[in-house]
Amino acid sequence: MAALRSMRKEDIPFQRCVMLFNEERLRLLNYQSNCITKIESLDNLKNLVFLDFYNNSIEKIEGLDCLTNLRVLMLGRNKIQKIQALECLQKLDVLDLHSNQISSIENLIKLATLRVLNLEDNNITCMSNLPTQSLAELNLKRNQITSVIGVPSLTSLKRLVLSNNHIASFESIVDLLLSPSLIELTLESNPITQDQYYRLILANRVKSLKHLDGKRITEEEKRTALRIAKRETERRKETERVVSQAEERKRAIDSIVARWNLEMDAERRRFTGFSDYAFVVRESGKTDAPASATTAGKKAKFYDKPEDISPGVGGLIYTENSQMFMYGNESLALFEKADTTGITILHFHYIDIKKLYTSFSRIKRFTDVEHLTLSDNNLNSLKKLEALSQISSTKPLTITIENNGITKSPLFFSYALFRLCRFSHHNVIKKLNGIEVTQEMLDEAITRFGSLRAGLLKSSSLATMESFSRVSMSDNNSNSNPEEYFDAGNVRATNESSLFVEKMLTDVVAAHAKCLEFESLFPVLVKEAL
Numbered sequence: 001m002a003a004l005r006s007m008r009k010e011d012i013p014f015q016r017c018v019m020l021f022n023e024e025r026l027r028l029l030n031y032q033s034n035c036i037t038k039i040e041s042l043d044n045l046k047n048l049v050f051l052d053f054y055n056n057s058i059e060k061i062e063g064l065d066c067l068t069n070l071r072v073l074m075l076g077r078n079k080i081q082k083i084q085a086l087e088c089l090q091k092l093d094v095l096d097l098h099s100n101q102i103s104s105i106e107n108l109i110k111l112a113t114l115r116v117l118n119l120e121d122n123n124i125t126c127m128s129n130l131p132t133q134s135l136a137e138l139n140l141k142r143n144q145i146t147s148v149i150g151v152p153s154l155t156s157l158k159r160l161v162l163s164n165n166h167i168a169s170f171e172s173i174v175d176l177l178l179s180p181s182l183i184e185l186t187l188e189s190n191p192i193t194q195d196q197y198y199r200l201i202l203a204n205r206v207k208s209l210k211h212l213d214g215k216r217i218t219e220e221e222k223r224t225a226l227r228i229a230k231r232e233t234e235r236r237k238e239t240e241r242v243v244s245q246a247e248e249r250k251r252a253i254d255s256i257v258a259r260w261n262l263e264m265d266a267e268r269r270r271f272t273g274f275s276d277y278a279f280v281v282r283e284s285g286k287t288d289a290p291a292s293a294t295t296a297g298k299k300a301k302f303y304d305k306p307e308d309i310s311p312g313v314g315g316l317i318y319t320e321n322s323q324m325f326m327y328g329n330e331s332l333a334l335f336e337k338a339d340t341t342g343i344t345i346l347h348f349h350y351i352d353i354k355k356l357y358t359s360f361s362r363i364k365r366f367t368d369v370e371h372l373t374l375s376d377n378n379l380n381s382l383k384k385l386e387a388l389s390q391i392s393s394t395k396p397l398t399i400t401i402e403n404n405g406i407t408k409s410p411l412f413f414s415y416a417l418f419r420l421c422r423f424s425h426h427n428v429i430k431k432l433n434g435i436e437v438t439q440e441m442l443d444e445a446i447t448r449f450g451s452l453r454a455g456l457l458k459s460s461s462l463a464t465m466e467s468f469s470r471v472s473m474s475d476n477n478s479n480s481n482p483e484e485y486f487d488a489g490n491v492r493a494t495n496e497s498s499l500f501v502e503k504m505l506t507d508v509v510a511a512h513a514k515c516l517e518f519e520s521l522f523p524v525l526v527k528e529a530l
Contacts, residue, residue, distance in 0.1 A: 017041040031056065032074075039063040053078065054096070061085045075100070076118070083107050097122070098139070105129045119143070120161070130154060140165070141186075147172035151179045163188040170201065177205040184211040200225040252316045256328040259314070260350040264378065322368075323347065329355045336362065345371040353377045353384045360390035371398045379404035382411060388419040396430035407433070417445035 014034040019041040020026065028050040029042075036056040042048070043066045051067065052074040059079045064070070065088045072094040073086075080100040086092070087110050095111075098120035106129050108114065116137045117130070124143040127150055137159040145165040151157065152175055160182060167173060168191040176182075185202070187193055193213075195201070202209060203217045204225035210217060315330030317338065323345040326335055332355055343366050348356060356377065363369060372391070379385065385406065391397070399420070406412050413432065420429045421442050429437050 020045065042067060064089060086111060115156075127151075148176045151175040151182070155180060157181055159184040161186045162190065165190055167192050170195075177202075179206055180208065182206055182208055185209060186213055188213050197228060200228055204229045249316065249318065253327055256314070256316060256350050260328070260376065267378070319343065325349070326351060332356070332359050335359055340366045340368075342368060344368050345373070347373045348375070348377060350376045353379050353387050357387050357390055360387060361392050364392040364394055367394055369393065369397065370395070371400070373400045373402070375401075375403045377401075377404055379406045381406060382409065382415050385412075385416055385419050388416060391420065391428060393428055396428060398431040399429055400433055402433075414441075414445045414448055417442055418449040421446065 014031065014036055016036060016038065017031065017040045021044070024044060025047055026045055027047055029045065029048055030050075030052045032052045033055040036053065037058060039053065039058060039061070040063045042051075042063055046066055046069065048067050048070055050072045051070060052072075054074045055077040057079055058075065059081070061075065061080060061083065062085050064073075064085060068088060069091055070089050071091055073089070073092060074094075074096045076096045076098040078100055080097065080102060083097065083102060083105065084107050086095075086107060089111065090113065092111055092114055094116040095108075095114060096118040098118045100122055102119065102122040102124060105119065105124060105127065108117070108131055109129060111131050112134060114131050114134055117135060118139045120139045120141040120143075122143055124140060125145060127140065127145065127148055130138070130150065132153045132155065134156055135154055136156050138154075138157060139161040141161045142164040145162065146167060148162065148167065151160075157179065158181060160176075160179075163186050167187065170177070170192065173192070176185075185206070192198060199212055199217070200221060202212055203221050315326070315328035315332070315334065317324065317326045317331040317334045319325070319339075322342050324338065324343045325347045326332070327349045329351055332351065336359070346363065346366065346369055353374075356374075363372070379401065391399075401407055401416070409415075413435070416432060417429065417437065420432075431437060
C-alpha cells in the first residue's frame with residue numbers, strides 16, 4: 001500500500017481511453033504502454049495527427065472514423081488479429097502494426113497516401129492487397145513468407161525488409177527481381193542467402209538496388225555480377241539449344257520408328273516361311289510379335305499409312321559423349337563418312353540387318369570401338385545372322401543384340417558365335433548379350449555348326465552336278481544355250497539345299513528340346529532312385 005501511495009498519478013496505467021473535453025486542437029496523443037483493451041473516446045479529436053497505442057492489450061481496430069486528419073497510427077505490440085476499420089483515414093502516412101497476431105494483409109487498398117507500413121513479427125504468409133501507388137517502405141520481418149509476389153506493381157517502393165522468413169529460392173522472388181524502384185533490400189536469415197551467388201545475382205538483376213542486407217553494393221560486385229550474368233545467359237542459351245535438339249531428335253526418331261513398324265508389319269504379312277521365324281502369322285492376316293521384338297519403352301506414334309509419316313526423316317545419326325547413335329536405314333550413308341575419333345560404342349537402331357552387311361566391314365575404321373548394340377534390326381531368322389560374319393574389328397568386341405526376334409531361338413547364341421568367329425578360331429567377340437565368351441564356347445559353336453556348313457557345301461555341289469547331268473542327257477540334241485543348263489541346275493540345287501538345311505535345323509531343335517527335357521527330369525529320377 002505504501003508503494004501505491006508513493007506512485008504519482010501519471011505513473012498509474014490507464015485501463016481505458018480518457019474522454020478529453022475541450023481538446024479539439026490536440027494533434028498528438030500518446031497512450032503508449034498502458035493496459036487499454038479498446039480504442040474509444042476519440043470522437044472530438046478531429047485534428048489529431050499522431051496517435052500512439054503501442055504496447056497495450058487492444059484486440060480490435062475500431063473507433064477511428066472521426067480522425068480524418070490522422071497521419072501516424074502506432075498499434076504495435078497489441079493483440080490485433082485483423083486489419084480493419086481504416087478506410088476513413090485518407091491522410092494516413094505511417095501505420096505500425098508490428099508484433100500482433102495478424103495472418104493476412106487486407107483492407108489497405110483504399111489508403112491512397114500510406115507510405116510506411118510495418119508488419120514485423122506477425123503470422124503473415126503472403127504479400128498481397130497492398131496500396132500500390134504510395135507505399136515506399138514495407139517491413140515484413142519475422143513472418144511466415146515463402147514467396148514474394150506483387151512487387152512490380154509497387155512502383156514507389158524503396159525499402160523492403162524480409163528478414164527471418166522462409167524464402168528459399170530465386171524462383172520464389174521473381175517478382176522482386178522485377179522491382180522498378182527498390183533501393184534497399186534485407187533478406188537476412190532466409191535460406192536463399194546460403195547461395196554463393198546470392199548477392200551478385202540480386203546486384204545484377206535489381207538494377208536500382210544500392211543496399212543489400214545493410215551493406216552497400218560495391219562497383220566491383222556489380223562488375224562481377226555482370227560477368228556471371230553473361231555466363232548464365234550463355235549457359236541458358238546452351239541449355240535451350242540442347243533441349244531443342246533433343247526434341248528434334250525425338251520427333252525424327254518417332255517418325256523413323258513409325259516407318260519401321262509399317263515396314264515390319266508389311267513383311268510379316270508376306271512371310272510364309274519355316275517356324276524359326278520369330279513372328280507368328282495368323283490366318284486373319286494380323287500378326288503378333290514376341291515381347292523381345294517390341295520397341296519396349298518407346299512411345300512411338302502409330303500410323304496407318306506411309307503418307308501419314310512426316311516426310312524427309314529416313315535416318316538420324318548423332319554422337320553423345322563417346323557413343324554414336326544411328327537410327328533408320330538412311331543413317332548408314334552418313335556412317336560411311338562419320339568422324340571416328342573417340343567413339344567407343346556404336347548403336348544401330350531400326351536398321352535392317354541386310355543394310356548392315358557392308359557397314360559391318362567398316363567398323364574397323366573405329367579403332368577405339370569396344371561395344372556394338374543392335375536393336376530392332378529385323379533379325380528374325382538364323383540365316384540373317386550370317387551378316388555378323390562381316391564384322392571386322394581390331395580387337396574383341398562386346399556385342400548386344402536386343403529387340404530382335406531371333407534372340408528367342410535356342411540356337412541363337414551358338415550360331416551367332418559361329419558366325420562371329422568366321423568359321424575359324426579367330427575371336428572377334430568378348431561378350432555376347434552380357435555373357436562372357438570363352439574359347440570353349442567358340443569351339444563348341446564351330447563343332448556344332450561346322451559340320452552343317454560342310455554338309456551344305458557338299459550337298460550343294462553334288463546337287464548341282466546331278467542336275468546338270470540330267471539336263472544334259474535330256475536335252476543332248478537341242479540347240480539351247482549351255483548357260484541355261486547351269487541356271488537350271490542352280491535352281492534345283494538351291495531348292496535341295498534349302499530342304500537339307502531345314503531338315504538339319506529341325507533335327508537340331510528337336511535334339512535341343514530333348515536335352516532340356518532330360519535336364520529337367522534327371523534330378524527327379526535320381527531322387528526317386530535314392
